[in-house]
Amino acid sequence: MRTFKIVLAGDGGVGKTTLLDAFRLGKFFQHKTTIGLSISLCTVNLERGVKCKLIVYDFSGQPRFMRLAHEIPRIIRGAQGAILVFDLSSFATLLVLDQWADIIRRVNGDIPIILVGTKADLEPEVGEDDIREFAERLGARAFVKTSSKLMLNVDKPFKLLVQMMMERQEAYTPLAVRFMSSEIRMKAEDGQSG
Numbered sequence: 001m002r003t004f005k006i007v008l009a010g011d012g013g014v015g016k017t018t019l020l021d022a023f024r025l026g027k028f029f030q031h032k033t034t035i036g037l038s039i040s041l042c043t044v045n046l047e048r049g050v051k052c053k054l055i056v057y058d059f060s061g062q063p064r065f066m067r068l069a070h071e072i073p074r075i076i077r078g079a080q081g082a083i084l085v086f087d088l089s090s091f092a093t094l095l096v097l098d099q100w101a102d103i104i105r106r107v108n109g110d111i112p113i114i115l116v117g118t119k120a121d122l123e124p125e126v127g128e129d130d131i132r133e134f135a136e137r138l139g140a141r142a143f144v145k146t147s148s149k150l151m152l153n154v155d156k157p158f159k160l161l162v163q164m165m166m167e168r169q170e171a172y173t174p175l176a177v178r179f180m181s182s183e184i185r186m187k188a189e190d191g192q193s194g
């Protein structure tokens, strides 16, 4: 089974851990603030019985844990995708995502990033135009509105990201390896028919 390392980040209290648990455990749980960083493993079920594993690096967004800030590049190295989260009912939470996108790009290059607006069940404070502008600025490949409270779209960001990471991995497989594996497959098929 393929395993991907991903970053889940955004301002304090936007609902990152709640979203992850809504997806992993299928239920809305009340959470205490994450202390520093929490790493968890989950399985993503895709179509046609395909599964893959995610190692999720769920960072605290509380500034008081930012003593860890200088360690972030080292911790996120090798991540293959990221979910950047803001709260649709709080415009300020969108602004901190610039910093996250910068660090992620610096360390991991052009990995897929998904922008998520949480708490769609509350009165919105962030408009569609701002979201579009931010998504572009962050280089996000998709935007998803979620509500963990209503269990709305809680699996969508994870599934979309996995699809993008898989496509990217395939595109990056060196041509020679792809050619070799197709040759082996052809030989195997020949062997079967002969």
Ligand SMILES: Nc1nc2c(ncn2[C@@H]2O[C@H](COP(=O)(O)OP(=O)(O)OP(=O)(O)O)[C@@H](O)[C@H]2O)c(=O)[nH]1
Binding pocket: 010, 011, 012, 013, 014, 015, 016, 017, 018, 019, 029, 030, 031, 032, 033, 034, 035, 059, 060, 061, 062, 118, 119, 120, 121, 122, 146, 147, 148, 149, 150
């Ligand atoms: N109304 C509403 N509240 C939510 C939703 N998701 C999370 N919350 C609430 O938002 C608060 C913060 O949620 P967390 O998941 O702890 O937020 P976080 O982003 O992990 O916060 P840090 O770990 O401190 O960075 C909690 O009180 C949640 O119950 C949602 O979809 N709707």
Ligand SMILES: [Mg+2]
Binding pocket: 016, 017, 018, 032, 033, 034, 058, 059, 060, 061
């Ligand atoms: Mg948290």
